[in-house]
Amino acid sequence: MKGFFKKLFGGTSAEKTIPTEIESLGTKAKKASEGVExxxxxxxxxxxxxxxRTENAYYPPQFTFGCAQSNGxxxxxxxxxLFSLSTILASDNTNIPFGxxxxxxxxxxxxxxxxxxxxxxxxxxxxxxxxxxxxxxxTNRETPDESLQEILQNGVLEAHQDxxxxxxxxxxxxxxxxxxxxxxxxxxxxxxxxxxxxPDGRIHVITRDHSLVKRLEELGQITSSEAATHPQRNVLYRxxxxxxxxxxxxxxxxxxxxxxxxxxxxxxxxVISENDIIExxxxxxxxxxxCHQMVEAANKAGGPDNITVIxxxxxx
Amino acid sequence: xxAVYRARDLHFxxxxxxxxxxxxxxxxxxxxxxxxxxxxxxxEANILATLEHPSIPRIYDYFTQNERSYLIEEFIEGKDLExxxxxxxxFFLEAQVVQWALELCDVLGFLHDHKPEPxxxxxxxxxxxxxxxxxxxMLIDFGIAKTFQTxxxxxxxxxxxxxxxxxxxxxxxxxxxxxxLGATMHHLLTRRxxxxxxxxxxxxxPIRHINPNVSIELEAVINTAIxxxxxxxxxxxxxxxxxxxxxxxxxxxxxxxxxxxxxxxxKEADTAxxxxxxxxxxxxxxEIRGTPVCNNGILFVGSYDYNLYALxxxxxxxxxxxxxxxxIVSRPSIHExxxxxxSEDRRLHAIIQxxxxxxxxxxxxxxxxxSPLIAENHIFIGSDDGFMHAVxxxxxxxxxxxxxxSPVRSTPIIFNDFLFFGTEAGDFYxxxxxGQVKWRFKAKxxxxxxxxxxxxxxxxxxxxxTFYALDIKSGFVIWRFRLGxxxxxxxxxxxxxxxxxxxxxxxxxxxxxxxxEVWRFSTEHQVTGSPVIQKDSLYCGSVDxxxxxxEYRTGRLRxxxxxxGPITGSPTACDDNIFFGSTDHRVYALSI
Numbered sequence: 088m089k090g091f092f093k094k095l096f097g098g099t100s101a102e103k104t105i106p107t108e109i110e111s112l113g114t115k116a117k118k119a120s121e122g123v124e125x126x127x128x129x130x131x132x133x134x135x136x137x138x139x140r141t142e143n144a145y146y147p148p149q150f151t152f153g154c155a156q157s158n159g160x161x162x163x164x165x166x167x168x169l170f171s172l173s174t175i176l177a178s179d180n181t182n183i184p185f186g187x188x189x190x191x192x193x194x195x196x197x198x199x200x201x202x203x204x205x206x207x208x209x210x211x212x213x214x215x216x217x218x219x220x221x222x223x224x225x226t227n228r229e230t231p232d233e234s235l236q237e238i239l240q241n242g243v244l245e246a247h248q249d250x251x252x253x254x255x256x257x258x259x260x261x262x263x264x265x266x267x268x269x270x271x272x273x274x275x276x277x278x279x280x281x282x283x284x285x286p287d288g289r290i291h292v293i294t295r296d297h298s299l300v301k302r303l304e305e306l307g308q309i310t311s312s313e314a315a316t317h318p319q320r321n322v323l324y325r326x327x328x329x330x331x332x333x334x335x336x337x338x339x340x341x342x343x344x345x346x347x348x349x350x351x352x353x354x355x356x357x358v359i360s361e362n363d364i365i366e367x368x369x370x371x372x373x374x375x376x377x378c379h380q381m382v383e384a385a386n387k388a389g390g391p392d393n394i395t396v397i398x399x400x401x402x403x
Numbered sequence: 404x405x406a407v408y409r410a411r412d413l414h415f416x417x418x419x420x421x422x423x424x425x426x427x428x429x430x431x432x433x434x435x436x437x438x439x440x441x442x443x444x445x446x447e448a449n450i451l452a453t454l455e456h457p458s459i460p461r462i463y464d465y466f467t468q469n470e471r472s473y474l475i476e477e478f479i480e481g482k483d484l485e486x487x488x489x490x491x492x493x494f495f496l497e498a499q500v501v502q503w504a505l506e507l508c509d510v511l512g513f514l515h516d517h518k519p520e521p522x523x524x525x526x527x528x529x530x531x532x533x534x535x536x537x538x539x540x541m542l543i544d545f546g547i548a549k550t551f552q553t554x555x556x557x558x559x560x561x562x563x564x565x566x567x568x569x570x571x572x573x574x575x576x577x578x579x580x581x582x583x584l585g586a587t588m589h590h591l592l593t594r595r596x597x598x599x600x601x602x603x604x605x606x607x608x609p610i611r612h613i614n615p616n617v618s619i620e621l622e623a624v625i626n627t628a629i630x631x632x633x634x635x636x637x638x639x640x641x642x643x644x645x646x647x648x649x650x651x652x653x654x655x656x657x658x659x660x661x662x663x664x665x666x667x668x669x670k671e672a673d674t675a676x677x678x679x680x681x682x683x684x685x686x687x688x689x690e691i692r693g694t695p696v697c698n699n700g701i702l703f704v705g706s707y708d709y710n711l712y713a714l715x716x717x718x719x720x721x722x723x724x725x726x727x728x729x730x731i732v733s734r735p736s737i738h739e740x741x742x743x744x745x746s747e748d749r750r751l752h753a754i755i756q757x758x759x760x761x762x763x764x765x766x767x768x769x770x771x772x773x774s775p776l777i778a779e780n781h782i783f784i785g786s787d788d789g790f791m792h793a794v795x796x797x798x799x800x801x802x803x804x805x806x807x808x809s810p811v812r813s814t815p816i817i818f819n820d821f822l823f824f825g826t827e828a829g830d831f832y833x834x835x836x837x838g839q840v841k842w843r844f845k846a847k848x849x850x851x852x853x854x855x856x857x858x859x860x861x862x863x864x865x866x867x868x869t870f871y872a873l874d875i876k877s878g879f880v881i882w883r884f885r886l887g888x889x890x891x892x893x894x895x896x897x898x899x900x901x902x903x904x905x906x907x908x909x910x911x912x913x914x915x916x917x918x919x920e921v922w923r924f925s926t927e928h929q930v931t932g933s934p935v936i937q938k939d940s941l942y943c944g945s946v947d948x949x950x951x952x953x954e955y956r957t958g959r960l961r962x963x964x965x966x967x968g969p970i971t972g973s974p975t976a977c978d979d980n981i982f983f984g985s986t987d988h989r990v991y992a993l994s995i
Contacts, residue, residue: 183876183877230844230878230879230880231879231880233880234872234879234880234881234882234883235874235879235880235881235882236881236882236918237882237883267874267877267879268859268874268876268877268879269859269874269876270859270860270874270879270881272881295601297601299602302601302602302603303568305601306603306631324601324602334599336917337917338916338917339860339872339881339882339915339916339917340916341858341859
């Protein structure tokens with residue numbers, strides 16, 4: 088089959104310039120031929136059976152999730168905030184699962200931290216819902232007039248402005264995962280994290296911490312063990328509600344198929360290890376249970392900070 | 404928090420005396436705390452009022468009313484450097500930046516020498532530097548404003564991007580100002596805003612890498628100023644001034660030619676040794692605007708002289724030609740010994756590769772400028788008749804055609820049993836393989852270039868001067884990238900880099916996940932063809948008549964090869980050769 092596609096592109100520049108595409112075309116075609124039909128297609132007109140292929144996956148594809156939150160053992164109030172939304176509209180041939188998951192970790196004295204995180208989450212969630220969610224599910228199925236990345240970008244800026252208005256002096260991290268179909272888009276400011284977890288147990292941090300200590304570590308100025316205990320490990324060089332306007336990190340990532348997406352505040356990742364996280368996901372009975380176990384584990388390890396976790400299961 | 408007002412001083416009723424009134428609002432509710440803040444403010448205002456320096460605005464008065472404190476100071480006519488930077492289209496000239504920096508060193512030296520205590524500016528950055536109408540610098544926004552920003556659990560200290568590492572620990576010395584001055588100069592010379600980058604990452608963006616016009620000497624001085632460790636920096640603002648003076652050209656010397664050119668300078672020797680070597684050229688009877696294809700050692704190329712040519716790829720030796728009744732502007736496709744291509748004679752032609760003899764032709768109702776896609780034993784091709792056609796590759800009989808409302812000149816692409824292509828009305832279609840519309844996206848103007856696909860994302864450019872990334876399932880726009888002008892070029896992708904051309908003369912390199920520009924390269928005329936990547940080089944033609952070879956990671960020019968006419972089509976890379984046509988009627992083969 089791969090040979091067929093090679094011929095198809097005539098071994099020309101196309102093959103060399105877009106290797107990813109050829110590769111995926113090749114493998115996809117191979118899968119299809121193993122599963123469904125082996126007879127070559129020869130005649131016109133095209134019959135409908137020929138081109139409609141079934142997929143061996145649960146249908147319709149959907150994002151299930153669990154979440155959990157705790158003050159931790161050493162704080163008397165919660166400055167973290169979370170938002171989650173997963174929807175599915177399955178009808179005729181349109182079937183685009185939608186997921187919006189947000190974690191914010193507020194900072195700053197008085198009540199400003201908790202106000203900032205809550206304001207930021209509301210601003211971001213309502214912005215995405217207004218700009219994308221509502222048009223997507225409207226009867227005339229409008230397409231949004233901004234790109235998905237622009238929607239996230241503007242959501243971050245709106246959240247920044249709202250904090251300046253409603254929680255002046257406060258700051259917050261804001262990590263948003265927007266999943267539309269098979270596209271995962273993440274906007275990120277601060278040191279909350281998004282992880283991709285693959286079916287084989289690999290776990291990767293998708294986001295880059297905007298923390299001074301992380302930066303010093305990247306520069307080789309301090310070691311990772313020094314970073315873990317550094318007195319300034321909570322100092323961020325980028326946070327919402329603080330500093331000048333900036334560009335948030337906004338990027339698109341391939342969704343880990345048949346795996347998990349984890350969003351959490353530093354109350355989780357700064358306290359328990361990636362191995363602990365994987366072990367808990369593996370041994371738990373469901374997503375909700377996994378989230379509670381992660382929070383438990385962080386509290387058992389001292390619970391120095393507020394803990395927030397969202398765990399999303401991604402379809403095949 | 405606060406604002407700056409332009410005000411008129413009514414102590415002088417008969418003349419218009421402008422002053423700036425800076426308002427600072429205290430956010431602290433505790434009265435004792437606020438009292439301390441106001442006292443700090445007044446103390447600093449008093450210090451400022453005693454400073455006499457041409458680059459420091461004069462202080463006329465200050466007062467406090469309720470939770471607001473005001474500072475009345477000299478009104479400066481001019482613009483801050485941040486505004487100047489965003490208004491200027493290109494790089495500032497080195498001499499200009501050095502002149503500003505010299506004045507900044509002067510004023511920093513003055514502040515650092517202040518007795519009994521040195522004054523640390525703490526916030527050197529383009530938006531705090533005004534250039535007045537006489538082209539002199541003025542430092543505005545002294546740290547005084549910051550007494551009102553009480554430390555919030557040390558979340559953020561200093562301005563992101565320009566501040567040195569020690570300022571994040573709450574330490575500030577005269578050397579912190581030296582670092583921030585270096586960071587500011589780096590920004591002015593490279594146009595890369597450090598607030599958008601990770602802190603202390605200047606050495607990841609060497610100045611001359613971004614702006615080759617800057618002298619090695621100046622780059623060295625700035626690099627010393629932005630050392631991570633204060634002990635390794637230029638020891639003082641005055642030492643910095645001395646070092647800068649030494650980089651400046653001797654008075655009366657003519658400006659270096661490199662300062663006025665925008666193009667990266669290429670050493671003559673490099674150009675000579677690395678240029679693409681002409682293997683052969685072949686002359687047709689009219690322009691070549693299409694793209695050649697190489698298969699089993701044979702090169703196929705269509706020409707405006709109505710012929711499709713088969714040439715030996717190694718030698719350029721003529722093998723056969725096949726005549727149509729119209730110009731051939733597209734790229735042929737080859738499958739199982741047959742060559743398929745469209746012609747402006749309205750037909751899709753199927754030719755036997757070995758002999759050049761006709762197998763079949765298929766009529767559409769308009770000239771064909773789209774290139775064929777072969778999949779599932781069918782040829783998919785667009786036509787100016789406004790239809791997408793699916794033709795059986797064996798028989799040449801139509802399976803279906805779908806009305807898409809306007810000419811299709813892009814090449815369709817197939818993925819997961821769906822067909823994707825753009826039209827001249829700006830519609831981008833997703834059809835299933837029975838010709839039913841699955842979704843449709845509307846660009847503002849024509850989509851003439853073709854799309855490529857990776858990881859379920861479609862990438863293509865449009866005549867509306869936008870480069871789009873679309874989700875393959877929904878047709879939603881994931882991101883948009885603004886090009887200078889229209890694009891009809893088909894992008895190519897390597898690793899995370901997307902490459903495309905536009906008629907603003909530029910070849911762009913864009914990061915595919917974040918839509919950030921990695922580099923751009925300007926040719927002398929429109930880039931209508933498509934780039935191709937072979938090994939670590941990018942090859943792309945331009946209407947200026949040159950085929951360019953660039954290092955694809957950096958966009959640096961390796962060499963360029965001159966033809967006698969505009970190059971509008973795309974090159975093809977095959978083994979160690981690059982093949983392309985030019986409107987000078989010739990097919991070129993360069994060995995690389």
